[in-house]
Amino acid sequence: SDTARMTGKCSNMDGTGGADGEGRKQDIGDILQQIMTITDQSLDEAQARKHALNCHRMKPALFNVLCEIKEKTVLSIRGAQEEEPPDAQLMRLDNMLLAEGVSGPEKGGGSAAAAAAAAAAGGGGSDNSVEHSDYRAKLSQIRQIYHTELEKYEQACNEFTTHVMNLLREQSRTRPISPKEIERMVGIIHRKFSSIQMQLKQSTCEAVMILRSRFLDARRKRRNFNKQATEILNEYFYSHLSNPYPSEEAKEELGKKCSITVSQVSNWFGNKRIRYKKNIGKFQEEANMYAAKTAATATNVSTHGSQANSPSTPNSAGSAGSFNMNSGDLFMSVQSLNGDSYQGAQVGANIQSQVDTLRHVISQTGGYSESLAASQIYSPQGINVSPNLASSLFVFCSCTCFSRPMPLA
């Protein structure tokens, strides 16, 4: 049937009608014969024959028919299964590169300005921004490599495509290649190159990830807080030893004072609590120190004179020590204080009422406020003078505001 169609078509295109149909058939037979035997001939001979065939008036028609047949058989089969969905992996990579600022619009000036601004603004974070600019430099290096590589690939792709297209066009003079087929081939080339591009994107992503982990993973580049910040945090911790769980607002305040973030404050308290609990003995000295400090500052601020007859500084220390005496458990110390094992040792008989007062005061102040001298514990006027003293009385806090005991294993 192909032959029939071919003949029919050829004669139609010839436009000569069917008068000398037999002669044409013979003609086509000759042509096909020449084509079939062309490989047996010498190169020169074949070249000449090829040229002759190319110039044959039947050639375009024959070519079209062959193209049509080819399309019907091979292309239709393969064409059906070519609807590929947009690659999710590629999209992910693209998104990441975009998010990391590797692909997408260049923002060189902007980032430099941002870095400068960060350096200018950050009082304590100057060295942080140095690292940041280092990170940026490396990132832009990656970005540059990525772009040049991408450009190279694109260029190579275009060159290769035009080369193949030229080749196919050239060949289409001697073998049946339809424009559609060329188009398809271009598509295949582009897919191949885009898969190479994907590898580039993948490795760029990996490089960025490594860079990130090297430079931005806080764990790797952690800095100790400055002394002042540690001081403030410790002050709060030891003056709230009974309940060292700062509220969200308290954390914000502390963060502001220490120039650290709220989550850093949370981290610090989490670490401090667990480490204190684990080895109270080790922190004894520190606890004493901060108790004394708190007492001292408070004494400066408030009424003087209570210092003389108060067990203040050593007392604070002794009280902290009492945690140890009670198997190191704050919660235990509560019991021991509430049950009067501790009362008789240092204070008068009316301690319970004072404790009650404190409980009241603390509930009013929320257990979070400026500190006053621990020495005022025993000063009656101290208790009446200011509700703020409550927070400094960490000795008694343990028996009054223990909203969440720190359990020991």
Add this chain to the structure above:
DNA sequence: CAGAATGATTAACT
């Protein structure tokens, strides 16, 4: 340089 200290992360829990 070894070991302690320390800030951050993680899983499990409530």
Add this chain to the structure above:
DNA sequence: AGTTAATCATTCTG
């Protein structure tokens, strides 16, 4: 959500 406990990775210190 916020903690605890264990752990990691770095920095500090003797």
